[in-house]
Amino acid sequence: MSLAVRCQNLTKTYNTGGQIVTALNGISLNIPMGELMMLVGPSGCGKTTLISVIAGILDQDSGVCELFGENLQNLSSRDKLHFRAHNIGFVFQAFNLLPALNAAENVAIPLIINGMNRHLAVRKAIELLTQVGLGNRWTSLPSQLSGGQQQRVAIARALIHNPRLIVCDEPTSALDHETGLNVMHLLKSVALQNDRSLVIVTHDARIFEFADQVAEMDDGHIINVKDTLLRN
Amino acid sequence: MNYIAIKMLMGDKGKYIGIIMGLTFASLIMTQQPAIFVGLMSRSYSFISDLGLPDIWVMDPKVQFVDDIKPLQDTELYRIRGISGIEWAMPLYKGLLKARLTDGTFQTCNVIGLDDATLIGGPPIMLEGKLEDLRRSDSIIVDIDGATEKLGKPSPIAGGKPIPLKVGDNLELNDRRAIVVGIAKSTRTFQSQPMIYTTYSRAKSYAPRERKLLSFILVKTKAGQDPHELTKRIKQNTDLAAYTQAEFKELTYQYFMHNTGIPINFGISITLGFIVGAAIAGQTFYNFTLENIRQFGVLKAMGTSNLTLLKMILLQAVLVGSIGYSLGVGLTALFGFATRHTILAFKFPWQLLLFSGAGVSIICIFAALISMIKVFRLEPAIVFKG
Numbered sequence: 001m002s003l004a005v006r007c008q009n010l011t012k013t014y015n016t017g018g019q020i021v022t023a024l025n026g027i028s029l030n031i032p033m034g035e036l037m038m039l040v041g042p043s044g045c046g047k048t049t050l051i052s053v054i055a056g057i058l059d060q061d062s063g064v065c066e067l068f069g070e071n072l073q074n075l076s077s078r079d080k081l082h083f084r085a086h087n088i089g090f091v092f093q094a095f096n097l098l099p100a101l102n103a104a105e106n107v108a109i110p111l112i113i114n115g116m117n118r119h120l121a122v123r124k125a126i127e128l129l130t131q132v133g134l135g136n137r138w139t140s141l142p143s144q145l146s147g148g149q150q151q152r153v154a155i156a157r158a159l160i161h162n163p164r165l166i167v168c169d170e171p172t173s174a175l176d177h178e179t180g181l182n183v184m185h186l187l188k189s190v191a192l193q194n195d196r197s198l199v200i201v202t203h204d205a206r207i208f209e210f211a212d213q214v215a216e217m218d219d220g221h222i223i224n225v226k227d228t229l230l231r232n
Numbered sequence: 233m234n235y236i237a238i239k240m241l242m243g244d245k246g247k248y249i250g251i252i253m254g255l256t257f258a259s260l261i262m263t264q265q266p267a268i269f270v271g272l273m274s275r276s277y278s279f280i281s282d283l284g285l286p287d288i289w290v291m292d293p294k295v296q297f298v299d300d301i302k303p304l305q306d307t308e309l310y311r312i313r314g315i316s317g318i319e320w321a322m323p324l325y326k327g328l329l330k331a332r333l334t335d336g337t338f339q340t341c342n343v344i345g346l347d348d349a350t351l352i353g354g355p356p357i358m359l360e361g362k363l364e365d366l367r368r369s370d371s372i373i374v375d376i377d378g379a380t381e382k383l384g385k386p387s388p389i390a391g392g393k394p395i396p397l398k399v400g401d402n403l404e405l406n407d408r409r410a411i412v413v414g415i416a417k418s419t420r421t422f423q424s425q426p427m428i429y430t431t432y433s434r435a436k437s438y439a440p441r442e443r444k445l446l447s448f449i450l451v452k453t454k455a456g457q458d459p460h461e462l463t464k465r466i467k468q469n470t471d472l473a474a475y476t477q478a479e480f481k482e483l484t485y486q487y488f489m490h491n492t493g494i495p496i497n498f499g500i501s502i503t504l505g506f507i508v509g510a511a512i513a514g515q516t517f518y519n520f521t522l523e524n525i526r527q528f529g530v531l532k533a534m535g536t537s538n539l540t541l542l543k544m545i546l547l548q549a550v551l552v553g554s555i556g557y558s559l560g561v562g563l564t565a566l567f568g569f570a571t572r573h574t575i576l577a578f579k580f581p582w583q584l585l586l587f588s589g590a591g592v593s594i595i596c597i598f599a600a601l602i603s604m605i606k607v608f609r610l611e612p613a614i615v616f617k618g
Contacts, residue, residue: 052613057533078537085535092615096530100243101236109236113535118235169616201616 003066004165004197005031005054010063012049023049024060025220031213036188036198038208041217047201048169050217054199055167056084068164085113089158091187093170095150097142103129103153104138110161121160128156132186148179155186168200172207184210233536237544240524241551247523251516251552252559258509258595259560262502262588263580264567269498270584271577276488277481278419279326279342282356286450287459289480290321290466293473297487298480299423301326303444304472311470312449317457322347325435326447331428332404335386341378341426343405345435353450354416355429360399361414366431372403373414378426381575403428405438422488424575506591513556514599517549521603525610533612541607545600553596557589 012024023046031037039047052058053065056072064071067087072080089110090096097106107125112118126138132152134145142150151171158166171187172180184207192198200211208214216224242248274281279298280289290312292302312321325345330338346353346366354363359376366373374383374397383403384394397403403410410430418427430438436445451466451474453459459476466474475483489495521528528541568578 048613048616052616055533057612057615081535081537084533088535090530090533090615092530096526096615098236098240098243098527098530100239105236105239109531110534112233112236113531113540 002033003030004033004035004068005029005199006064006066007050007054008064010050010053010060010065012046012053012058012060022220024053024063027063027220027222029215029222029225031197031199033197034192034194035212036192036200036210037213037215038211039199039201039215039217040203040205040208043203045217046220047217051167051169051199051201055088055090055165056080085110086161087164089161089163089166091151091154091158091166091168091171093173095142095147095154095174097150097153097157099142102139102141103134103145106142106153107156107160109157110163114161125156125160128160129153132156146179147175148182151175151179151183152186155183164196166196166198168198168202170202170204171200172202172204177206180204180207233540233544234547236531237547238551240527240544241520241548244520244523247516247520248552251513251520252556254509254512254516255552255556255592255595256559256563258506258513259557259588259592260563261505261509261560262591263561263564263584265498265502265505266584266587267564267568267578267580268576269494269502270581271579272422272494273485273488274579275420275424275577276422277484278421280477280481280484282418283324283353283450284356284477285352285452286322286477287453288451288463288466288474288476290449290451290470290472290474291447293471295473296491297484298326299421300487301447303442304446304449305444306446308446308470308472309449312451312466312472315462315466315469317454317462317465319452319454320350320352321452322350322352322450323432323446324353324448324450325432325439325445327435327439327445328425329405329428329438331383331410331426332407333383333385334402339382339426341383341405341428342421342423343428343430343435343438345430345432348431348433351431355418355427357417359415359417363414365413366429368411368413370409370411370434371413371430372405372410372434373416373429374403374412375416375418375427377420377424377575378428379412379415381426383426406440408438410438420575420577506595509591510595510598513552513595514602517552517596517599518602518606521545521606525606526614528607529610529612529614532607532610533615538608542604545603545607549596549600549603553592557592560592561585561588 007027007029010024010027014021014023027050041047053060075083104122104125107129108121111121129135129138134149134152172183188210214226215222277298292304295302309323327343328340329343331341332338351363351366365371379397383397387394397412399412401412439445453462463474568580571578
């Protein structure tokens with residue numbers, strides 16, 4: 001089985017006011033292609049640091065992290081940006097939509113970053129918004145959308161450039177239970193494909209059932225990785 | 233990405249207007265105050281500018297500026313006329329005399345005595361009457377500003393505007409009758425006193441009796457004669473001071489620059505305006521970046537390079553800078569237009585546009601720079617913090 005992510009012996013420390021905090025302490029983790037992995041654990045256990053390293057927006061102190069066989073630490077800053085822009089999609093806890101842009105423009109951002117003409121990018125974004133059930137709301141500003149709708153826009157934004165890895169940070173924590181489940185159904189049905197993997201950081205035990213694997217973290221370690229038995 | 237930068241900038245209307253208002257204010261202060269300063273300083277030599285005909289002004293060597301009259305003997309005129317390279321040399325009287333108005337009050341006036349035969353040195357524009365009317369007995373020509381304001385007759389209504397002096401009206405200058413035969417337009421002088429033009433001989437009769445009354449000798453160079461060489465020749469032959477028109481303007485300008493508090497006062501207000509404008513605009517722009525830092529983080533996480541973010545911030549700075557600058561300059565121009573008929577000195581040369589443009593650019597570059605540093609140092613991982 002080919003791997004989307006291969007992490008080996010990752011360490012990362014932070015210096016917070018003279019105090020060294022170890023966020024990742026020898027993490028090794030494999031995420032197969034086409035699978036949904038959830039990272040779970042208490043606050044401060046290193047989940048966010050781990051997905052930041054996996055997404056290539058934070059450098060580890062030591063160890064290896066390969067995405068689709070590419071060691072990001074070997075890439076120049078420019079190549080790393082380029083790699084990220086083409087291969088990774090993001091879904092954030094607080095949605096992080098740009099408030100001045102409408103839904104379609106928000107979704108179009110990754111395509112614009114990758115150099116596509118804005119009008120063409122927005123046209124593609126409208127098509128994708130239709131797929132996620134927001135075809136009639138593409139002109140709405142984020143402030144005019146509900147939390148669930150905003151998260152659907154964020155999911156569309158993560159998918160628009162057809163990335164091979166989607167990184168989600170607490171995608172359901174700002175949503176009510178039903179909306180959270182709908183968002184997870186959407187992620188599983190639209191985002192997850194044979195050539196695309198998902199990594200989701202979550203506290204929300206109600207959505208564990210959507211995972212192919214759940215990695216439990218504590219104090220900078222992965223203490224357990226299990227194949228979920230409740231796989232749909 | 234430019235589109236996104238502009239939408240981000242304009243998304244928060246309050247902040248957007250705040251930045252523009254700060255820059256407008258800075259631009260306004262940086263153009264309006266210097267425009268008044270330039271206007272005021274150009275008034276210091278406006279009398280010299282109005283007399284366009286002579287190439288050279290001859291005067292006592294101790295004269296420091298145009299209103300610093302140190303009279304010469306009339307015989308000096310003949311000595312000057314004897315120097316080679318001179319087409320003509322004419323006498324000019326310039327002095328402050330008190331005019332008695334019809335209501336019995338007195339007003340100090342600038343009396344200009346022109347050569348009786350040629351009337352060289354007269355006002356640049358005649359609004360009523362002719363310059364030649366000065367040849368009539370007791371005749372004077374009054375400038376329009378003086379005629380309508382300080383020399384005007386009292387209004388019959390208490391607190392009303394004075395009734396402008398008109399052709400045919402009388403004044404008393406040093407107990408002698410003076411009849412207004414013309415109204416002229418001349419540039420306001422630094423002290424904004426009414427200008428009264430008359431002949432040289434009549435001006436001498438109005439003036440208190442003194443041994444020397446000749447204020448300046450106006451000289452025209454012969455065709456092909458270098459005025460600078462001629463000024464040197466005049467100095468060598470007479471021990472008098474001789475300046476070209478530009479030199480005399482510069483002498484007067486430098487006197488006011490070095491001997492009055494005007495440059496310091498205006499310098500302080502311009503500097504304060506710049507600092508306040510820079511602080512308001514810089515702080516607001518920086519706050520705008522700080523409040524959008526998460527959005528920049530999202531863009532960075534998604535693969536936007538620092539260079540692209542830099543271009544976006546620069547575009548935002550250039551946009552608000554251009555709008556603020558245009559509004560500030562426009563308001564200054566409006567101010568100048570609204571006050572064009574008042575006593576306020578205002579001159580808006582193109583150099584001031586460059587000056588304020590440079591000022592606003594510095595503010596914008598400074599604001600953009602501190603914002604860029606923040607965005608450059610931004611860890612994109614910030615987007616994963618809730």
